[in-house]
Amino acid sequence: MLKNDLLLRAARGEETERTPVWLMRQAGRILPEYRALRGRLSGFKELVETPELAAEVTIQPVDALDVDAAIIFSDILVVPEAMGLTYEMVEAKGPLFPETIQSAADVARMRVADPEEHLGYVLEALRVTKRALNGRVPLIGFAGAPWTILAYMVEGHGSKTFSKARRMLYQEPALAHELLRKITATTIAYLKAQVTAGANLIQVFDSWAGILPPAHYREFSQRYIAEICAAIPEVPVTVFAKGAFWAIEDFAALPCRTIGLDWNQDPRTVRPLVGDKTLQGNLDPCALYGSPAQVRAATIAMLDQFGPHRHIANLGHGVYPDTNPDNVKVFIETVKEYSPKLRG
Numbered sequence: 001m002l003k004n005d006l007l008l009r010a011a012r013g014e015e016t017e018r019t020p021v022w023l024m025r026q027a028g029r030i031l032p033e034y035r036a037l038r039g040r041l042s043g044f045k046e047l048v049e050t051p052e053l054a055a056e057v058t059i060q061p062v063d064a065l066d067v068d069a070a071i072i073f074s075d076i077l078v079v080p081e082a083m084g085l086t087y088e089m090v091e092a093k094g095p096l097f098p099e100t101i102q103s104a105a106d107v108a109r110m111r112v113a114d115p116e117e118h119l120g121y122v123l124e125a126l127r128v129t130k131r132a133l134n135g136r137v138p139l140i141g142f143a144g145a146p147w148t149i150l151a152y153m154v155e156g157h158g159s160k161t162f163s164k165a166r167r168m169l170y171q172e173p174a175l176a177h178e179l180l181r182k183i184t185a186t187t188i189a190y191l192k193a194q195v196t197a198g199a200n201l202i203q204v205f206d207s208w209a210g211i212l213p214p215a216h217y218r219e220f221s222q223r224y225i226a227e228i229c230a231a232i233p234e235v236p237v238t239v240f241a242k243g244a245f246w247a248i249e250d251f252a253a254l255p256c257r258t259i260g261l262d263w264n265q266d267p268r269t270v271r272p273l274v275g276d277k278t279l280q281g282n283l284d285p286c287a288l289y290g291s292p293a294q295v296r297a298a299t300i301a302m303l304d305q306f307g308p309h310r311h312i313a314n315l316g317h318g319v320y321p322d323t324n325p326d327n328v329k330v331f332i333e334t335v336k337e338y339s340p341k342l343r344g
Helices: 006-011 032-038 044-048 049-066 078-084 104-109 119-131 146-155 164-170 174-196 212-229 243-251 269-273 285-289 294-304 325-342
Strands: 088-090 094-096 141-143 201-206 237-239 258-260 279-283 311-315
Touching: 006 104, 006 201, 006 311, 032 044, 032 049, 044 049, 044 088, 044 201, 049 119, 049 325, 078 146, 078 174, 104 174, 119 141, 119 174, 141 146, 141 174, 146 174, 146 201, 146 212, 146 325, 164 174, 164 212, 174 201, 174 212, 174 269, 201 212, 212 237, 212 243, 212 279, 237 243, 237 279, 243 258, 243 269, 269 279, 269 294, 285 294
Parallel strands: 141 201, 201 237, 237 258, 258 279, 279 311
Antiparallel strands: 088 094
């Protein structure tokens, strides 16, 4: 039994006494506790792949920031690694795949991963976290959307354009779909295993949704996200597709409960388009660089735009690593203090 179930009630569309709040990337570099732990390790992957440590980092923001949910400390790129494509996390540069997907033979070598065999460390981290939380707050599991995973597997690293990955969609669409089907099958099995391991809610991150034209997005991304949502009826599912502002009406038809908005979207415009779905977001992460008074004012303005119900307060993307944790606390405290007034 959860002591704080605000997030789940809001995700289901139920009325809540205040707006629940958490932050994408809350488990990480903004917290000195995280930096101290990370400094003792060989790197990011050791932390992700050691369940007890991943659980410790997952719970840190619950203790330090008093957020309404924990999100398991992991990475979307554990999925391609489980499929047979190893990644490295290069300090100050981000992910790097020494080998990439370039041909039909490469796609054929990729396996549909078995969650317990190839991603057991994430599932164990969820189980350890669930026991340690002891019902304090819900635990969020997640994975990357298939298109975003394909983009990294083909490109090999982050990119402003992902032109190699996008070229595949034009030159070899059948091959792209073959890879996307394998990623989707892996992701569905992985997320269902996360639910079994204790995740109360699932979020699908389509980080590179916004670089595709709408027709390609519907063909190569949204249809696979729809499959994932339909396969996980056990818990609420949130879809966060950064930059895909033109797809909101399409998302409204998805079998998900919550739609995450980035900071460029106006909740007042979106709300009439999504029916009874819950919205999540969407303070500009850079707003947290302001003074405490500015953070408070920006948070209140955001809450006013979303209205009193069917809203989960968050940022419009992950919190940036050089953000002052005190300003994060102002954001969280303002949501808790101000949102009940909207219900008055």
